[in-house]
Amino acid sequence: MKRIIFKRTIFVVLLLLVVGHKKALSQVNYNEFITSGEQTSYYKRAVNENLPVAIPMRLEVNVKFSKRIIRCIDTRQKMNKQLEWPRLPLSKLLYERLCSGDIRGYRSDSFASVYNSNILQLRGSKEVPYFLQTDPTDNTIGIDTFTIEPLNTDDIHKFWIMEDWVFDAKHSVFKPVIIGIAPIFNQKFATLPGRDAPLCWIKMEEVRPLLMRTEMFNRYNDAARLNYDDFFQMRIFDSYIVFQSNVFDSYVNQFPENEDNGVNALLASDEIKNDLFIFEHDLWQY
Numbered sequence: 200m201k202r203i204i205f206k207r208t209i210f211v212v213l214l215l216l217v218v219g220h221k222k223a224l225s226q227v228n229y230n231e232f233i234t235s236g237e238q239t240s241y242y243k244r245a246v247n248e249n250l251p252v253a254i255p256m257r258l259e260v261n262v263k264f265s266k267r268i269i270r271c272i273d274t275r276q277k278m279n280k281q282l283e284w285p286r287l288p289l290s291k292l293l294y295e296r297l298c299s300g301d302i303r304g305y306r307s308d309s310f311a312s313v314y315n316s317n318i319l320q321l322r323g324s325k326e327v328p329y330f331l332q333t334d335p336t337d338n339t340i341g342i343d344t345f346t347i348e349p350l351n352t353d354d355i356h357k358f359w360i361m362e363d364w365v366f367d368a369k370h371s372v373f374k375p376v377i378i379g380i381a382p383i384f385n386q387k388f389a390t391l392p393g394r395d396a397p398l399c400w401i402k403m404e405e406v407r408p409l410l411m412r413t414e415m416f417n418r419y420n421d422a423a424r425l426n427y428d429d430f431f432q433m434r435i436f437d438s439y440i441v442f443q444s445n446v447f448d449s450y451v452n453q454f455p456e457n458e459d460n461g462v463n464a465l466l467a468s469d470e471i472k473n474d475l476f477i478f479e480h481d482l483w484q485y
Contacts, residue, residue, distance in 0.1 A: 269442035290355035304399030323350030
């Protein structure tokens with residue numbers, strides 16, 4: 200009998216220790232520990248001292264083919280997760296520099312007019328209903344008015360990049376040149392339905408010095424960190440096409456056969472991508 204009581208006592212003590220250990224672990228704030236911080240065993244300066252490599256100029260006489268393409272990069276895809284690196288995501292980097300005026304945000308992809316920083320912040324904000332307790336006796340809640348909330352950069356999950364696919368006959372090169380980039384936000388105004396739209400357009404040549412000096416996570420090697428310019432120039436991203444130059448100046452999902460049909464739009468995007476591949480394949484003789 201005493202042996203049974205002793206065993207039960209040991210079991211209860213061990214159970215209390217396990218429960219207490221789990222409770223202690225649950226109280227730890229893991230956000231206070233940053234395993235990929237700036238403190239390293241050596242001085243890192245490669246990314247901070249990088250200079251952007253100039254894109255070679257082309258003569259019009261050498262350009263035999265050109266096609267304007269706009270791609271969508273979704274940061275929720277596995278290959279693009281680096282753009283959401285918590286230390287400094289691309290959305291936060293661009294938005295802070297746009298609001299401070301360090302880089303210019305253009306109203307359209309023609310790069311003709313520039314947004315004022317105050318207008319840009321207002322454009323990124325959203326109207327949300329302000330709930331007011333109308334009757335304290337029965338706890339009824341009513342919508343009194345709308346209030347403005349600033350843009351949350353964590354809600355930006357897409358970027359459009361505008362590029363020209365150019366065939367240089369003199370150098371026998373067919374490759375894309377990125378012209379601009381646009382953060383995509385969801386318009387959630389009271390008077391407008393929620394839809395994706397460019398916050399603004401940014402010239403790639405103007406933002407490249409900033410991207411070149413901003414470190415980016417490398418999932419394969421911490422000693423060979425990339426920068427955001429490498430990510431775009433080396434084309435490490437995954438994307439789908441949302442626009443190809445056409446006589447109507449319409450996006451892929453705006454054509455009648457693709458409206459309200461996301462599958463058809465994705466198939467049309469793959470068809471455009473395949474046409475570019477076939478064009479390049481037919482340039483050469485094997």
